Amino acid sequence: MSEPMLSIKDLRVRFGDTLAVDGVNLEVRAGERVALVGESGSGKSVTALSILRLIRDAELSGSIRFAGEELLSKSERAMRGLRGSDIAMIFQEPMTALNPLYTVGDQIGETIQLHDGASPREARQRAIALLARTGITEPERRVDSYPHQLSGGQRQRVMIAMALACRPRLLLADEPTTALDVTIRAQIVELLLELQRDEAEKRGMAVLLITHDLNLVRRFAERVAVMEKGVLVESGTVETIFTSPQHPYTQRLLHSKPKRAVLPVLPIAPVLLDAKNVSVDYPVRVPGLKGWFRRGRFKAVDDVTLTVRQGETLGIVGESGSGKSTLAMALLGLQRISHGAVQFQGRALGDFRGNEKTVLRSNLQVVFQDPFSSLSPRQTVERIVGEGLALHRPELDAAARRAKVVAVLREVGMERSALTRYPHEFSGGQRQRIAIARALVLEPSILILDEPTSALDVSIQTQVLALLADIQKKHNLGYVFISHDLQVIGAMAHRVAVMRDGFVVESGEVEKIFSKPSDEYTRKLLRAALES
Template identity: 45%
Template sequence: MQPLLSVRNLSIQFPSRAGLVRAVEDVSWDVNAGETLAILGESGSGKSVSASAVMNLIETPPAVIPQGQILFEGQDLLQADAEMRRRINGKSISMIFQDPLAALNPVYPIGWQIAETMRVHGVAHDVAQARVIELLARVGIAEPERRMKDYPHQFSGGQRQRIMIASAIALKPKLLIADEPTSALDVTVQARVLDLLKEIQVENGMGMVLITHDLSVVERVADRVVVMQAGRVVESGTSAQVMQHPQHDYSRRLLAAIPGRAGFSDMGAAKGDILAVRGVSKIYAGLARQFARSKTKPVRAVDDVSFTMAKGETLAVVGESGSGKSTLARMILGLDDPTLGTIHFEGKPMQGQSAADAYKMRRRVQFVFQDPTASLNPRMTVQQIIAEPWAIHPDVLPRNQWRSRVAELLEQVGLKPDHANRHPHQFSGGQRQRIAIARALALKPELIVCDEAVSALDVSVQAQVIDLLKDLRRDYGLSYVFVAHDLALVRDFATSVLVMYGGKIVEKGPVRQIYGNPQHDYTKALLRASGVIPQQAA
């Protein structure tokens, strides 16, 4: 039986000032109709580059493809002309991109963008509109008829990823390439999206190439697995073979790094509270909707939240997209002010401070954002990005020590010292997040707020970064507010947990208590969806 897609001896190279970068080297893999092939590997292993070549999304030049074939239904796509590519891309082969914010156009409503794919391939306007509403409802966007008129910035990260999925499956393609399709989603939505993709696959006989660093996703949906390292395929086989009996040392290291295997974090907290949140709410006033006579209703993004956090503690904040996790994190950092309530850092209120006091406080509290692409200045080198806090706080480190300290920080987060001279666009998504973490560590803060700080990292690098954060917690008494959707990772790293739903805290307590004996139905549903506890235990 002829494979739906067959990649044969593919090599992709990028010329650079430092020489030729061999991103993909002699790679071969197949995917059949109705089958899911997972491609695993660290950031920079070549998995996304090889998949992007299938859709002709690599510019040549600067990229060079010296050898190989990409056969779709027996036809070599590398030899296809522009007209044939237009007929195939979007209709027969579609792709879900890793970064939905970059892939969605900010100036068009999301309904218009989903319908665009259908219009390009000749679908009538009214049919396309009806299909958009159906797709949005199917991927879990509430009130699809109203929300289809909204713009990308009006959705959370997880919701934008669901919109991307809706766009990709609009024309029921024969092959779907999914590049980290669930990395931004919380566990309950992740489970629903994966079930949806498998459902569509069964209905249409669609083949799927799944690029991921989440091994729990591989176990859930993959039929076969390809493991890539440094541009080469180092192991392939059925999902059961690779996941249960890996043959290559690299595959074994990946599996050993899966979170949730280390048990609970036993790091004790120091005496005294570093953070006290009392009755905090964040209310966004209703705005006049364009071309509408009435205002939208006010939204309580965070609703009457109270808790305390001890020095040296790691407080995990978990919940679905839109539960208020990130809004709470921004208020703790001082980026947003609460509408109601107070936040105290080491006994001092964070609101109403003088400019001098606010300047001192910012040095002690740092943030690692969810989206490293948006949080790193594209015009600055890595050296300038990491050293920028020292320019703002010149008493921290003499200028003549900046370069050596940047090199140390890069090595701490798993990068090389010579990466300091590069710009953010020259790194993968996971590597950019490591740069953001290095910048947060530059001032040796007392509290670091991490908003999905490791969600973009593959499991082996994720384990390295978590080990680094644990070491810093132990050596320097650092405290963390850790916003996350990976509950297995939370169990390894956090000491206490807040579970949020609809802007409220529905459950809070030590990790052992929450995971061992969850009380709220929503907490039980989260733990079931994550696979952290068996179905009968919840």
């Protein structure tokens, strides 16, 4: 057989005394689709980043050969020539991978101009076409948006467009569908398959998919390799691994699914959060006559009314860009509301002043969608999780604060050794667990969870959902649970609101909405979830 396009032999990656990748052997042939799966912290992303030599402060040994050439011995200048053109990568966290100072069109166009020598005008048109192919609506307008103006799922699609801009020979896709809703996830899978088939006839584009989404692996990959704690424990065809897994770890991964374990809400449970006719809009530039632009308004949330009672979980679902995260910021009082009002325990958020506002913040906590950008890179985990305690629980001394931090970290599956480490030393899923711990440590009344399990593998996702359910039962918390994963919402929520283009198109009890949806959009989401 011909030499594989990518050949990894006995790869070891060491950070000081920590061996993150231990003797990995992996091959990817031209035109092949290989998935690398495993829990957060198993070494998947470190392996992928090692291929492009993007690992800092690490000792690499072994061999990584691409198209017959040894990458570990190449100069940095030679590697820069490969990155983006021959080998491209879709990064796991788009908000930190995209430059906040440039529009997404400029960032995609820069890649096209640098590697293909295209003119600025041609690069812009190709950027618009790529955004359209990845499922972004109004690409002619979105091409001039900055990363912070897009939803998490839209930013992820921009990263995919940027990686595909120069039609690479090898695509490293690190959790490419993590932040995407079920319908767009299906579109992206079909897009990657289409591009891979097209390129197979010309350059033989291969794809190495790093993911914890086993449904994605089943639909997309041809072969799969399973990693645990830096070691590749099992590999084979997708059919073999999914039907006859040999390793106990692989068996555990395949059988990890969220289970519904929610208690009914008491009829006398008080309303904690009450939003009435909430609307949020932004000023935007819209195309006018003769190529000129005029000022307009974009309505991100349109006349939304909802309530959350004590001990209740309200699920909010919808496609990326439907207004879910903007609504969450409005409920927290972190987003200016154009119309309507939000009340906490019967009082408008704007009425809280001074010390009352501090108490409000401790009772109304949030877990953001992108854990890396919401965690300070300059603080240790102990400082990050304990910061709220220092502010809201001043009666606790340092020893008592540390004890509470250690306890909540253990609840979310983190060891005491994490206390002195920094966010960049953890995987995406581990950072998400730290973010959840930071919110839970204050024992809030309402917890707003914006895609809290999107970065978690299936086994840790099951643990975190069980943890959140147990905490809700213990403390009678109210949850606003925003997710594109309908299976997660089905396991966690009492009621669900379905959003589209800023509107709530349908709401009610989860069992009723999921079994007999009345709106065609809801039926479309449920069909996509079943097919994914």
